[in-house]
Amino acid sequence: MAQARKKDRLLPGFRLTTGFTTLYLSLIVLIPLAALVVKSAGLSPAEWWHTVMAPRVLASYKVSLMTSFFAALVNLVFGLLLAWVLVRYRFPGKRIIDGLVDLPFALPTAVAGIALTTIYAPNGWIGRLTEPFGLKIAYTPLGITIALIFIGVPFVVRTVQPVLQDLAAETEEAAVMLGAYRWRSFFKVILPELTPALMTGFALAFARGIGEYGSVVFISGNMPMRTEITPLLIITKLEQYEYNQAAAIAVVLLLISFVLLLLINLLQRWAGRRLHAA
8 A cells, every 4th residue: 555655656757767867877977987986996006196195286186175165265255245135136237247147157268267367467457456566366376266266156146046035035124123133133044044055055166166177277377386276287197198197186186076065965954954943
């Protein structure tokens, strides 16, 4: 009887669609990732460890992780602010600004990199203004961070925006009428509702920044031990026909991204349970 009820709840074609989904996921994601691991296994354990722990590689990890983290952190704050303005206020040109948020998705990353380098180079529009004060932007980690902020902001805005739209403004108004100040109502009423979405946007922006190449390669300067990012180092290994070493470095980058997303998902579940419990 229970099995019959369970079958009744299943959508028609469940097994067929599940099999197609599994096949599609395997061809697009699982098999390429498995091939990457197999390719890196061409190195002996000692060679593998020496490759991924070389000083130049460790320096590239540091540059990629630090710039991606700070860029995602900036996007966490200003992405929330931008989403708040787009949802809660009406003003001329709102539709244009809302469309411009998606520009990093549509714009080729190489074009974005060239444009940012042109602006922030020592002879660029902004670079020439900051250079006399000793603030160099292009060809520094700061320039890389700015490029990652540019490509990462849509992830936060588009993740938070639907949650803000579903969050009734009357809830905030009720908290104010009950005596809560604006800031207190924001931190006690609104922010807990937005926390899972903010974590998701942060994780997506962080993960995208770690693997970003096109928009960063021009503005970074590609100086080993200083501004060389890990994706560029992988490309360098491929150009030198060191495929096994490139695969080994890519596997480490893959593991870092996977662990990051796993931790964020666990934090989301914890925040969701705590919110429902409250």
